[in-house]
Amino acid sequence: MKFRNTAIAYLIVESGSLFPDRCIYINDANIRLGRVTHFANWSKDMLPNSHQTPVCCEYWCDFGDSSWQKPEAELLVQAEQDLRTTGLLPEAKVxxxxxxxxxxxHPIYAVNYQEALSEVNDYLNQFENLDIIGRYGAFKYHDQGGKDRELNNLQF
Incomplete structure (x- = not known):
C-alpha cells in the first residue's frame, strides 16, 4: 500500500475575504498546488483578527520530489505565486x-489495492479495542461513498 505526502504552506493574508469557497481543488498542469482552504469560510473563530485570514495551500508529493525537498521560504513564495496565478489572491498582501x-x-490506489487492504483489515479486526480513524487508517478519502465502506469492511 502506498501513500503520497503533503507539504502544506499556510499563508497569513491581509484580507478578511478572498473567495466564497471553503476549499478549492486546483487542476492546472502548470501549477503544483492541489487544494486551497480558506479558513474564514469555515468559521470566523478560526481567524486571528478581523483583517487577516489564514489560507492553506496543499502540495501532494513523493519523498524526494521538488515540493517535498523545497525549503520553507521557497515553498511559501511558491504558494503565493500559485494563488496569484489562479486569481485567488489578486491584490491582498501576504x-x-x-x-x-x-x-x-493520501492513499494511492493501485490495481488490486483491495487485496492488500483486506489482508491488513483481517489482521486488525482481531483487536477488539482498536478504532481505525482518518484516511491514513482507513486507506481511503474521508468523503467517498458507501461502496468503499462495504469494500473495506470498515465501521463508521
Missing amino acids: AGGFVVKLART
Missing part, C-alpha cells in the same frame, strides 16, 4: 506564513 510537511497522508 503578511507571513509557515510550512508543515506530513508524510503518508
Whole structure:
C-alpha cells in the first residue's frame, strides 16, 4: 500500500475575504498546488483578527520530489505565486506564513489495492479495542461513498 505526502504552506493574508469557497481543488498542469482552504469560510473563530485570514495551500508529493525537498521560504513564495496565478489572491498582501510537511497522508490506489487492504483489515479486526480513524487508517478519502465502506469492511 502506498501513500503520497503533503507539504502544506499556510499563508497569513491581509484580507478578511478572498473567495466564497471553503476549499478549492486546483487542476492546472502548470501549477503544483492541489487544494486551497480558506479558513474564514469555515468559521470566523478560526481567524486571528478581523483583517487577516489564514489560507492553506496543499502540495501532494513523493519523498524526494521538488515540493517535498523545497525549503520553507521557497515553498511559501511558491504558494503565493500559485494563488496569484489562479486569481485567488489578486491584490491582498501576504503578511507571513509557515510550512508543515506530513508524510503518508493520501492513499494511492493501485490495481488490486483491495487485496492488500483486506489482508491488513483481517489482521486488525482481531483487536477488539482498536478504532481505525482518518484516511491514513482507513486507506481511503474521508468523503467517498458507501461502496468503499462495504469494500473495506470498515465501521463508521
